[in-house]
Every structure is written in structure tokens, then in C-alpha cells.
Amino acid sequence: MISNMLKEDPEIKCLTVSRQAENESYLETLQKTINESVHAAIKVETEKWKAELNALKEELKLREREIDALNRKLDRQQQYSRRHCILMFGIPEVERENTDLTVLDTLTKTMKVNLELNAIRRSHRTGRTDKDKPRPIIVKFASYGDKQKVLHNAKLLKGSQIFVSEDLTSVRLAILKEALARFKRGNVWSRGGMIFIKDNGNVFKVESMSDLCKISVTQSVC
Template sequence: MLQSIPEDLSRDAWLAASWKQTWETAGPSRILQYIQDPGDGNDVEELIAKDKRSSSKLSEIDSEVSIVAANIRSFLPKLDYLEGQSRRNNIVIDGIQESGNESWAQSEEKVRKLLSDKLKLTGIEFERVHRTGRSTGERTRPIVAKFFRYKDKVRVMEKAKDLKGTNVYINEDYTDVVRQKRKELIPAMKAARERGDIAFLRHDKLIVHPASQRPRSQKSDT
């Protein structure tokens, strides 16, 4: 669009050029309307002014959208932190056989049996135990167990290594964001281990101890 009259153009020439540029983008319906009712000759100037106002409004909207998007991005880490805190007392158990139409009570009983028989843990109270994910009948869904007390969860996680070789696995209930970060770190962790280093994931961080600097003991969660 021609924003101002160039010095080498007369007003009529400028209007003609603006008219051409405006109508090239006006669309068939607007052109037909002009043919049927050309008006008093001020239509081009009116369209140009209207287009300027529209462009200004769009610019304002773009600016507002950018501000909103920036605010959302700044809140995402906080939301993920809050979600992580809500999962603090949770564990996820994979590998416990699922029954048809299994109830929450049945899921809890299976978890209690696992803890008592395999990990020798009793007296643990749960707030809720249930399968997660959509039931398709093609695979065994994991169980999410939420403890009343965080210290009970710690007891279970400390004994989870005793399930090695049973095809049952107990893990932290991470948020989607943390799970994705851990997934992305796995190749680097494997590469470090191939070099002979001690490498493991802790929450959403990769911890690596060079083989020459191995500590006597190091706790990991993977």
C-alpha cells in the first residue's frame, strides 16, 4: 500500500496507483460491488484508510498475543513444578497382571501383596491405587499408587531393587515434561556408561562420575 504521496506523483496519479493496489487485494465480491455502485469517487480513499486502521489493529493484536504467549511460557515451569509436587507421594508399578474389569480395591490388594511378599513391607497406607491409561485388553496397564505418607514411599523405593528379575518395576511418577527430558538424556547416559563412567538419571538431570573418580557409593533412580 502507498502510505504517502511521493514527490514525483500528482494526487490523481497517487490515487490511481493506490486504487490499483487496493483493488488487487480487495477480492471479487468487493470489485463486483464497486462495479454496481461506484459511489462518489471517494471509495478508494475510504478503503485505504480502512485498510490502515485494520493493519494497525492487527499489529496491536499481534503484540498482545506475543505478550500472552510469553506469560504462558513463563508459567509452564511453575505449573510443571506444582504437578510434580502433587505426584510426590506416588509410584508407578509396571508388570502386575491385570484382571478383567479390575476394581481399585483389587488393584490395591495386588500392590499390597507385592510389597509384603517380594519387598517384606507391611503397614503401609494408601490414599488411592488404580490402573492408569485406557484399557484395551492388549497390554497390562501400569498401576499408580499414592501413599498417605511420603516416608512410606521412600521405604518402597529403597527396596524396589529387590524386584530385579521379576519383570515388575517400580518407578517415580514423573510429569510428562520430566519424562520427556529423561528420555532425551538416555543416549548420553548410555554413552557415558560405555566409556566406563558411572552415569544415572536423577529426576530430570544426568549425573556422570568419571571412572577415575568413582565414589564409594552413589544412589541413583535408574
């Protein structure tokens, strides 16, 4: 009965409502404070991880540039070791042939390049035997000048089944093939072991696939 009387007392009711409001306000303030603290802590951690991620990305880019530079250096060294070499395609293959003599015969009769036998340091067929077509001959000349004479007269092979090219590294050969697939054949060539591409009136020197992608993104998606 006393309890009921207290509940009915206006002052008690007012005090109770006031305390409930205070409690609710306190809880709201507490919740807000907690939320703000959590959000602030999350923001700090997020910014920290973002900074670390950006640092890792920059480190990765640096390592990629270093690897690219090392790969280019290695490829240049390998190409330099081939500076006296050419590949000759389409020369008929016979059993127990002397490729040095075969090459000299082709140079003299077809390409109008007269060289002595000692101008060829060594030569041999390369690749798997194919009964339907002759394997190419790789030729290493004693001098760079003799090699250039042969390449200069390669135009005389037009219309024949024989053609010659520089002996490129696997990296440069892949670049050459990709360039030929993207650009007109007459706008792609190699000289001195380097790939050149003419695009929109400009001539570009290409050493890597990334170089190729920079020339003209409209030609293909890299």
C-alpha cells in the same frame, strides 16, 4: 554561413569546450552529492532498523525467559502434587481387581515392604487396556515416607517383570526418556521428582530440555 564561421572560431571552440567541461564537472559533482546524500539517508535508516531489530530480539529473549520461568514453576507445582505417587509396571491385571490389595500383596511378597491398607490413599490402573501387557498402576501413598520405602526397595525387583518409578509430569517424563536415549542408563535417574544425570564425573539436576542440552552437546544435537 555565420554559424559555420562561429564554429570555426578558435575562441568560440575553446569556450564551448570549457563550458562542456564545466557542465560535465557540475553533473559529476551533483551526482556525487546525490549519491552521498542517498547513501547517508540509507545508512541512517539501516542503523535505525538495526537498533529496533536488536531491541525486538532482546524483548523476545526476555519474554522467552519469562515463559520458561512460568513453565518451570507450573511443572514444579504439578510435580509437587505427585510427591506421594509412584507407578508400578508389570503387575498382572485381572478383571474386577482391587488394586489396593494387589499393590499391598506385591509390596509385601516381592519388595519386603510391610504396610497397612490405610497407607494407600488410592490406586488405579492407568492407560489403555492392552491384552498383551498389563496396564501400570498409579499408587498414591498417605505419606511421603512410605513412598520412599517402596522406591528404596525397588532394587529387590531386579530380575522380575515388575518395576516401579516415580510418577513424573509429562514434561519430566519426556526429559527422562530423552536423557536415557543420550546417556548410559546407569547415569540417569530420578529422585524426589527431579531428573539427575551423571556426565564426566559431574552430577547435574535437570528440569527442562534446555538444561539437558547444556550438559553435553557431544551427546546429541539439540
